[in-house]
Amino acid sequence: MKKILLLLALISLNTGAYAADAKHHKGKDLHENKCTSCHQDNVYSRNDRMVKTMSALEHQVNNCMKGAAKAEWTQTETASVIEFLNDRYYKF
Numbered sequence: 001m002k003k004i005l006l007l008l009a010l011i012s013l014n015t016g017a018y019a020a021d022a023k024h025h026k027g028k029d030l031h032e033n034k035c036t037s038c039h040q041d042n043v044y045s046r047n048d049r050m051v052k053t054m055s056a057l058e059h060q061v062n063n064c065m066k067g068a069a070k071a072e073w074t075q076t077e078t079a080s081v082i083e084f085l086n087d088r089y090y091k092f
């Protein structure tokens with residue numbers, strides 16, 4: 001019985017990880033395609049990073065997306081990148 005419970009616990013842990021990956025799949029892909037030519041991920045995790053609030057993050061992603069990266073993302077796509085960056089790096 002204990003073994004079965006352990007197995008179930010492991011299975012549910014795994015699905016949790018898959019769910020998180022799936023949730024960020026789109027934002028992660030969009031980010032990889034358009035956002036890694038000028039700066040690498042360390043710009044989001046350096047000590048003196050510019051972005052200090054969630055609204056600053058939204059603002060900066062929009063700025064880089066429209067200006068620097070010339071990506072034509074829908075609001076949903078932009079939001080998925082913001083969510084990806086926040087969950088992975090900023091954690092506001």
Ligand code: HEC
Pocket residue numbers: 031034035036037038039043044048049050051052057060061064065066068069071081085
């Ligand atoms: C043409 C170059 C370029 C591209 C492409 C680009 N960025 Fe940027 N980004 C910059 C520059 C320059 C900075 C300021 C870096 C610094 O201060 O050292 C910056 C800073 C940022 C920051 C703030 C980092 C911090 O300090 O907290 C975020 C967030 C960001 N970019 C997101 C994005 C996203 C999302 C994309 C893709 C849509 C993107 N960038 C594409 C040039 C670019």
